[in-house]
Amino acid sequence: MNETYQPQTIEPQAQQHWIDNNSFKSSEDANKETFYCLSMFPYPSGKLHMGHVRNYTIGDVISRYQKMQGKNVLQPMGWDAFGLPAENAAMNNNVAPAKWTYENINYMRSQLERMGFGYDWDRELATCHPEYYRWEQWFFTKLMKKGLVYKKDAEVNWDPVDQTVLANEQVIDGRGWRSGALIERKKIPQWFLKITDYADQLVDDLDKLEDWPEQVRTQQKNWIGRSNGVELSFEVNGAELEVFTTRPDTLMGVTYVAVAAQHPLALEAAKSNPELASFIDECKNIKVAEADMATMEKKGMPLGLTAIHPITGKTVPVWTANFVLMDYGSGAVMAVPAHDQRDWEFATKYGLDIIQVLRPNNDDVLVDITEAAFTDKGILINSGDFDDLEFDIAFKAISAELERLGKGKTTINYRLRDWGVSRQRYWGTPIPVINCASCGPVAVPEEQLPVVLPEDVEFDGSGSPIKKMRSFIDTTCPECGAAAERETDTFDTFMESSWYYARYASRSSENAMLEPEKANYWLPVDQYVGGIEHAILHLLYSRFFHKLMRDEGLVDSDEPFKRLLCQGMVLADTYYRENDDSSISWISPNDVDLETDDKGRTLSATLKTDGLPVVHGGVTKMSKSKNNGIDPQMMIDKYGADTVRLFMMFAAPPIQSLEWSDSAVEGAQRFLKRLWKLTFDHLALDKSMTLDLTELNQQQSELRRKVHQTIKKVSHDVEVRQTFNTAIAAVMELTNNISKFKDDSDQGIAVQREAIEACILLLSPITPHIAHQLWAELNPQTDITTVPWPAVDESALMQANVEMVISVNGKVRGKMTIEADADEDLIFHTALAMENVQKFIADKTIRKKIVVPNKLVNIVVA
RNA sequence: GCCAGUGUGGUGGAAUUGGUAGACACGACGGAUUCAAAAUCCGUUGCAGCAAUGUGUGCCGGUUCGAGUCCGGCCACUGGUACCA
Numbered sequence: 001m002n003e004t005y006q007p008q009t010i011e012p013q014a015q016q017h018w019i020d021n022n023s024f025k026s027s028e029d030a031n032k033e034t035f036y037c038l039s040m041f042p043y044p045s046g047k048l049h050m051g052h053v054r055n056y057t058i059g060d061v062i063s064r065y066q067k068m069q070g071k072n073v074l075q076p077m078g079w080d081a082f083g084l085p086a087e088n089a090a091m092n093n094n095v096a097p098a099k100w101t102y103e104n105i106n107y108m109r110s111q112l113e114r115m116g117f118g119y120d121w122d123r124e125l126a127t128c129h130p131e132y133y134r135w136e137q138w139f140f141t142k143l144m145k146k147g148l149v150y151k152k153d154a155e156v157n158w159d160p161v162d163q164t165v166l167a168n169e170q171v172i173d174g175r176g177w178r179s180g181a182l183i184e185r186k187k188i189p190q191w192f193l194k195i196t197d198y199a200d201q202l203v204d205d206l207d208k209l210e211d212w213p214e215q216v217r218t219q220q221k222n223w224i225g226r227s228n229g230v231e232l233s234f235e236v237n238g239a240e241l242e243v244f245t246t247r248p249d250t251l252m253g254v255t256y257v258a259v260a261a262q263h264p265l266a267l268e269a270a271k272s273n274p275e276l277a278s279f280i281d282e283c284k285n286i287k288v289a290e291a292d293m294a295t296m297e298k299k300g301m302p303l304g305l306t307a308i309h310p311i312t313g314k315t316v317p318v319w320t321a322n323f324v325l326m327d328y329g330s331g332a333v334m335a336v337p338a339h340d341q342r343d344w345e346f347a348t349k350y351g352l353d354i355i356q357v358l359r360p361n362n363d364d365v366l367v368d369i370t371e372a373a374f375t376d377k378g379i380l381i382n383s384g385d386f387d388d389l390e391f392d393i394a395f396k397a398i399s400a401e402l403e404r405l406g407k408g409k410t411t412i413n414y415r416l417r418d419w420g421v422s423r424q425r426y427w428g429t430p431i432p433v434i435n436c437a438s439c440g441p442v443a444v445p446e447e448q449l450p451v452v453l454p455e456d457v458e459f460d461g462s463g464s465p466i467k468k469m470r471s472f473i474d475t476t477c478p479e480c481g482a483a484a485e486r487e488t489d490t491f492d493t494f495m496e497s498s499w500y501y502a503r504y505a506s507r508s509s510e511n512a513m514l515e516p517e518k519a520n521y522w523l524p525v526d527q528y529v530g531g532i533e534h535a536i537l538h539l540l541y542s543r544f545f546h547k548l549m550r551d552e553g554l555v556d557s558d559e560p561f562k563r564l565l566c567q568g569m570v571l572a573d574t575y576y577r578e579n580d581d582s583s584i585s586w587i588s589p590n591d592v593d594l595e596t597d598d599k600g601r602t603l604s605a606t607l608k609t610d611g612l613p614v615v616h617g618g619v620t621k622m623s624k625s626k627n628n629g630i631d632p633q634m635m636i637d638k639y640g641a642d643t644v645r646l647f648m649m650f651a652a653p654p655i656q657s658l659e660w661s662d663s664a665v666e667g668a669q670r671f672l673k674r675l676w677k678l679t680f681d682h683l684a685l686d687k688s689m690t691l692d693l694t695e696l697n698q699q700q701s702e703l704r705r706k707v708h709q710t711i712k713k714v715s716h717d718v719e720v721r722q723t724f725n726t727a728i729a730a731v732m733e734l735t736n737n738i739s740k741f742k743d744d745s746d747q748g749i750a751v752q753r754e755a756i757e758a759c760i761l762l763l764s765p766i767t768p769h770i771a772h773q774l775w776a777e778l779n780p781q782t783d784i785t786t787v788p789w790p791a792v793d794e795s796a797l798m799q800a801n802v803e804m805v806i807s808v809n810g811k812v813r814g815k816m817t818i819e820a821d822a823d824e825d826l827i828f829h830t831a832l833a834m835e836n837v838q839k840f841i842a843d844k845t846i847r848k849k850i851v852v853p854n855k856l857v858n859i860v861v862a
Numbered sequence: 863g864c865c866a867g868u869g870u871g872g873u874g875g876a877a878u879u880g881g882u883a884g885a886c887a888c889g890a891c892g893g894a895u896u897c898a899a900a901a902u903c904c905g906u907u908g909c910a911g912c913a914a915u916g917u918g919u920g921c922c923g924g925u926u927c928g929a930g931u932c933c934g935g936c937c938a939c940u941g942g943u944a945c946c947a
Binding site for chain 1: 863864865866867868873874875876878881882885886887888889902927928940941942943944945946947
């Protein structure tokens, strides 16, 4: 055995061993319990970033742990290969998106291999391959036939200079990122999936997901936003104007109604009102993003129309307001300024009436509606026949009255909107539809699938190349045979990522999207691991898609992911300098020298190249824009994969954000060196002894107790809590104990051997390469990937005495060691007799005594 | 704005069910080794105090024998906000 730890030598050897032995190949074995562990597949952006490394290390730790539990483990990997960055790269570097993507995939695959992740590469997939997306196209045509797909006009960000649709990310301060032109909202026809048809299931089934983080379930529930409300109508110009409200109890407090700027009523009124027309025009210049809509200055104008209240028959003015969305519901809202804060602010700004119609349930609460809206539920006032009613009764009474008048009905409303899947982009799955002048949009027949995206294209920066490619567009209608045009929009890339987990389970199926037998063998995924940023969209779309596939008979489960772990982000320090033109240059932490005080606090930061100061910009998510990414490759080259994996798992619990620290990485390496040395020194004794439990002295029993306590804790931390940081800390404690254990006796060596083997096994999911090598040194000709997880010997945990804490009035005043089975009386009197305890009791009276056996005693005196 | 989180020493974090705040590391300081340095090993390390002790988990208040943990109200930061993935 080599005396020094050399990761650059042993890591490739271990990886080759796993390849030669097919260590991570999976197959459908009916006799074994399965475990499907999946990490969210990466977008092939160029090279791995630290977030990937963290994500995939967590997944690999769980997979390897489950394999040691004897499960048949599937851990696949693939590529979320369609997306916007490939098109940007095409424009910036004049390289075709396909070529760029495939090159990135090849490089990133080699990086994943170098990290030693135990993937079954036979199941690798890339979503940009026609053999993958053809099934997505096929599935979409099935949904069309089921009526779960429809086409409607929807708003996009339009860049009037570049004549192209922009993503929200590409609109900065209301302007296109390339052209700098003010963007405009524009309506274009787009395809939608009826996710709202599944809204109830998507809410209700959240209760089944017991092993999902509570916060994710709550966010999804709130996102879907199921609420009971009333649809009612106001009469405007002799026609009914429909609105929805969840608060019909406040109906008598309506003082105006507001419609969207694009509402027909507003457009009609604008014809004779130039000021209104220019306001409506101005409302176009806001990005299609909820956050922008919600935080912009709320503005409006009166339309010069009145609406008749459905119950009182009184009239209220009709306004148009920039915050009312044409795409939601009817594009109109009723406003109750006294009991809705947004309405209150709008009414206050424009001098509209505010009529209070609720008082608090509790008279202690002071309400002053001249200061703010009162938004709690309360008791009705100023509401005629409905006065003195509470919320539930008022809700029923008012909706019943509306129904009697034929002016409204109760209904369930969802915040969730149907899923718009059309993108006016090139690098995506072509939507399998042919537009025929006489037949309308027609699904591409199954035998003509896939509709292959041409990969050999030129990018001139003016939108998707296939939108001008006649050879792609021109076709014939599958129904009538007349000349027709192909749809040139592509799918939202969330489509591909909504079902890839199922395709891995049936990867080799050439004639079907999924072979139910294979898919159901593995599904649902036992453990899904990925970033918290996917808590809503990706995870909701996947859940929806799974239900769609279930209803198509492709899978038999209701949910795709049994257990979910959302990892936190990887952060690093940022540094910058302000340029003369007040723009900011971000400087990589790699190029910065730090000066610290004697406590390690940073005093100043300077640029290595010129020694002049730079400004610390705080700790933020590693990103290109802040130039604070630490390249994992540099770290792997310098320290090896095991050190990087260990640091990643040790620095923070997986769900928290993690700060990168160079020195902590060196600490991780130091620990592995110590573990190596420990094993080396043990082998240098050149003695192998059989453990005899009847022959152990106290010191040997204590080390052995520590070993089994550690096995117990690490098992619990890895499997139940998924806090790998505390698992590692426990193993570090154990190695510290082994180092201090100087005992060359036969049983001393035997106990030490058991302890070292436990450390190696417990660490093997986290640092598999060093574990592979050390295990082979201790047990020649054996392979640690076939060794089971160590078992706890409960008898080793037994303890005759325990330490208890004694406190007086809640402050710790002493500690004592006492028999584990001592009764409360003995414990209390032993504690009371302690000198330091007596000192604090002195002449005071004992008011209360609390004894928690094996833990503490608290004596309350006064 | 709305929804969901987070906040503990100089730093990352631990405290698993309301029961010893600071495990395990990093850094710093002191020492050993070395011609010297690196590496390694040993020790100290929340703050104040010679000590006894006091004090301390973002801020304000509450419940409790006992609160980092539970409740109410704030502040700051982070993620998501439907076309970044």
